[in-house]
Amino acid sequence: MDLHLHGLDDHFSMPETGKVNAMRPFYWLKMGWTDFTRHPLPSLCYGIITALLGFAVLKIASSYTYLSSTAVTGFLLLAPLGASGIYELTHEREEGREASFIQSLRDVVHNLGQIAFMGVILGFIAMSWERISAILFALFYGGEAVGMQFFSHALTSEYLGFTIAWSLAGLVLACVVFAISAVSIPMLAHRDVDTITALVTSVRVVAENIPAMLVWATIIVLLTAIGFATYLVGLVIIFPLLGHATWCAYRDLVH
Incomplete structure (x- = not known):
């Protein structure tokens, strides 16, 4: 599917983008594992830090049901930013x-301003998601305190509307974040480009490779689910x- 984004070349200095087949993400995963094994210790440092941060976020939000579910998705929205140093390892x-590990942190600094701006964008989306979740809880639960029964209520006819609305809102935000961050953050870590150029390039890549990106997004979701199912221990490697x-x-995808 071509969204005719090439007209933006008249306004931005855009890199060339490529097209791949739907099964290409499995090659990326294979090559990712190869890179991981070539420098496992610094890679694991990022995995450990991410797992500890995720655990801290869940611990803080554990007292509030809507915050627990929102914290998980918010954590996932911001997680791509934390991989900036990992990109530098392979670079x-x-x-x-x-x-x-130390050198990768130093290398991130060369375009830190633009990466930080990307962080602001993702942070705004994460905060928006928290507010949307809070509003949906208020509308459907009417201020009622909910605990573990929330998970059973969410699938009953009485609260099915909430489940559908919350899931759709989360899906839309997840799609937006995936589209703007699919290749933008490694691009910012690799090249001296501005955030808008990186965002537009990322959206173009996703638009031009929808079958492959659907497969890639599915892989990310499944592996991340495994990470959370193992109480975040799996995230150390994943x-x-x-x-x-x-x-x-x-x-x-970006040339």
Whole structure:
């Protein structure tokens, strides 16, 4: 599906983008694992930090039902930003430099302003999602205190409307975040470009590769679900694996 985004080249200095087949994400995952094994220790550092942050977020939000569910999705909305250093690990190796955790943090700084601006955008979306969730809870539960019974209520006819509305709102925001961050953050870590150029490039890549991106999004969701199902322990490996695979996707799709 072509959304005719090439007209934006008249206003921005846009890189060339490529098209791949629907099964290409499995190649990205394979190459991501290869990169992971080439520098496992610094990669695992990012995985451990992410898992600990995720645990802290869930712990803080555990007292409030709507915050628990919102915290998980909000954490996922911001997680791509945390992979910036992982992208630098592979970039360092590609340039023949020693890949280390400390060096990857130093390399991120070269375009920190634009990466931080991307963080502001993702943070705004995450806060918007928290507000949307709070409003939906207020509308459907009428201020009623809900605990563990929320999960059974959500699937009953009485609260099915809430479940549908909340799920649709989350799906829309997730699609937006996926479209704008699919390759934008590795692009910002790799090139001296502005955030808008990276965002537009990411949206173009997704629009031009919808079958592959649907497969890629499904892989990300399934692996992330495994990470949460293992009480975030699985994220220690899954997060850096997806980070390296995302770098491979960026290098494959943006020229």
